[in-house]
Amino acid sequence: MASTSMNIRTDSEVKKQAEELFAQFGLSMSAAINMFLRQSIRKQAIPFELTLDTASEKHSVNQDGHAEKNILELFGNIQFADNYDYKALREGR
Secondary structure: OOOOOOEEEOOOOHHHHHHHHOOOOOOOOOHHHHHHHHHHHOOOOOOOOOOOOOOOOOEEEEEOOEOOOOOOHHHHOOOOOOOOEHHHOOOOO
């Protein structure tokens, strides 16, 4: 299978923390991102629940009683290589 490159932009501290976490699992950043992509394809969905903030509630709670963060808390204000500003979309800009 042919490979291709993909570029994303993220906060340098987020990248550092993610690399440290993935290293504990013996994974590179590339391997972890590929796992996310393959799981998304397999499930035909984002492989975690997405929620929106409301004025009164910052987190939703899943059926197991665990708090779940919304997409912006998970990823921050990420701008992907396509320069699509997902935070601006959420804010209606």
